[in-house]
Amino acid sequence: MSICLSFFLKFVNINYLIINNFNNSSNMAALTEDSYGGYDYTFVNGDPSSNYICHICTLVSCDPHQVSCCYNIFCKTCLETQIKQGININCPMCREPMGTNSYFKDGRLEREIKSLKIYCTRYDKEGCQWEGIIGDFIREHVHTCSYQLIECTRGCGAKMLRTDVEAHLSEVCPKRMVSCEYCRRKGPHNLITGTAHLNECSLYPLKCRYEGCDVTKQRMFLPAHEKVCSKAVISCEYSSVGCVKVIKREDQEKHNEEFMKDHLQMAVKRVDSLQMRCSIISISEVFRLTDFVSKRCCNEIWRSPPFYSSPGGYKMILSVYANGRDSAKGTHISCYASLVPGEYDDTLEWPFQGKVKVTLLNQTENANHKTVFITYNSFTPEECKFLTEAKMSEEWGVSHFVPHCDLCPLYDRRNCLYFKVDVIAISETKPWLAGLD
Ligand SMILES: [Zn+2]
Ligand SMILES: [Zn+2]
Ligand SMILES: [Zn+2]
Ligand SMILES: [Zn+2]
Ligand SMILES: [Zn+2]
Ligand SMILES: [Zn+2]
Ligand SMILES: [Zn+2]
Known part of the structure; x- marks a missing residue:
């Protein structure tokens, strides 16, 4: 596109330009239906003739259309974008008023343009060795070239080489479907392996919270274990008659032996007070x-x-x-x-x-x-x-x-x-x- 920008600015009222929209137009974008702008390729035989250049995007025109006022060439999408943006627009070149009927397709020019030789957009340092005419590139090569960057079809936003798509979808994509390794629930990888699920997964293994206990149980079975865990810290089973000791469950028997007298006294006192305080x-x-x-x-x-x-x-x-x-x-x-x-x-x-x-x-x-x-x-x-x-x-x-x-x-x-x-x-x-x- 470098060839014609200076040439072009001499003729065009700068107010009509939307150059920024086209400078970064990727090759992929140029190929999709709702994109606009011309072909931003590297040409095998040097810069193409200025006759092929769209006077709006300054690239080789895609679907070239001629205006009836001054016969200049524009991409169809470039023209239509301008017309859509401003009603009663003037021709970017001669400034005559323009409407939807004042331009027409130039089929001969299009055939010539589609015969121009280009390098694959992923040529050489990107890995591809393909070169050929624009028509073949658009129709076939871009859809099969292993070096083209493809956007993830699951919508994770990642872009990758066509050769890596399969591996991405099955092993990398955060939106790929997986089963939870614990409960087998199915869902997107990022949700199933994320903390939101793991914090509630009923079969996720958790370690018993009592010090000294090495037991690991699936979440749903942990409460049952804690009720019998020998390392659990509990109130003495005689707390209802007044023993205030807090002990490990496994020590209850030993405590009962040591405190047999105390427990007995507490129990007797308790019965007394129940009888007396009527x-x-x-x-x-x-x-x-x-x-x-x-x-x-x-x-x-x-x-x-x-x-x-x-x-x-x-x-x-x-x-x-x-x-x-x-x-x-x-x-x-x-x-x-x-x-x-x-x-x-x-x-x-x-x-x-x-x-x-x-x-x-x-x-x-x-x-x-x-x-x-x-x-x-x-x-x-x-x-x-x-x-x-x-x-x-x-x-x-x-x-x-x-x-x-x-x-x-x-x-x-x-x-x-x-x-x-x-x-x-x-x-x-x-x-x-x-x-x-
Ligand atoms: Zn004109
Ligand atoms: Zn254009
Ligand atoms: Zn290629
Ligand atoms: Zn993905
Ligand atoms: Zn789970
Ligand atoms: Zn335990
Ligand atoms: Zn006790």
Whole structure:
């Protein structure tokens, strides 16, 4: 193409050039149907006649067409590309306006061009010794020449000599189909042998994670091994009764021998505490609070009749502050429990421990009752857990039990509220309270 560029620039308005598109046109590209530009070959008999040169791409014209304005020659694709890019384009040479009908195929020139002798595009240092006319090269040689570079048909992007295509497709191409060597799943090589598959392949061999264990298992069978692996680090099998030792599974037997006494003591203690720490649940009591509105208006305290936490248990009463107590005054119902002297006090365990469950009943259906637990534990003041000299313990309970605004007719019917009380007493030394003796 060197021959005519300078000659060509003298005549052509540079604005019409798209030279860059053609300079790198490969031989392969020149042969494919949707490429454009002329033949960029090395000619056996030196530079061809300037009559063959396309005035757009400056190469020997491919499918030469003559324009009817000034009879100059262009590749068909060069002309059509220019016309496609700009409507009402002018002739690159004479600048006459041009349209699709102002050029025609020059068959005689094409025959002459196809008879020009060239070297194979992979001639000499690329290895091929072929030389012949353009027509033969296009029709036959380029499709059989072993030295042509071919793009991978699987689309991996690699280019290789025609002679290497087979080996590439079967052994090298990252997109070739293979089976996983472990699970036999089929897929493209890059996916099957990549970490994405190997990190989930169910038959991929993995080493047991426990130190000192040499076992290798297929991924899906590893969890089963780890459950029995003698090197696994586990909690002593007596952890449920309180042994905190962490040992290798294989050392469990030795540990059991050494710690037999300790394990036994722990087990005995455990059984004891299970027996001693029993909960005694009462029979429920239900109380009716009447005249709610006037009790609320007068800040009146309502107290239930005394009841026992269970037969033979603690005697208690429930106190309800209709208009609230302390910080809940005027906004909530407050409820409190207190211990009163009972028949069985001498046999009971003191201080009182447990929970008093107070429920404000929904009077229309068995749902959405309002419940609160009054808990007696180490945080409860002593004077609330023991009977006092004034014959009744201090009250212990919940000031913000139910907001007045929640007291819809479900809970407050005919000016009455119903309270259900259950007591769960805990005893560590008097199991008979739970009927355990
Ligand atoms: Zn012209
Ligand atoms: Zn051209
Ligand atoms: Zn060749
Ligand atoms: Zn490939
Ligand atoms: Zn696999
Ligand atoms: Zn193991
Ligand atoms: Zn142990």
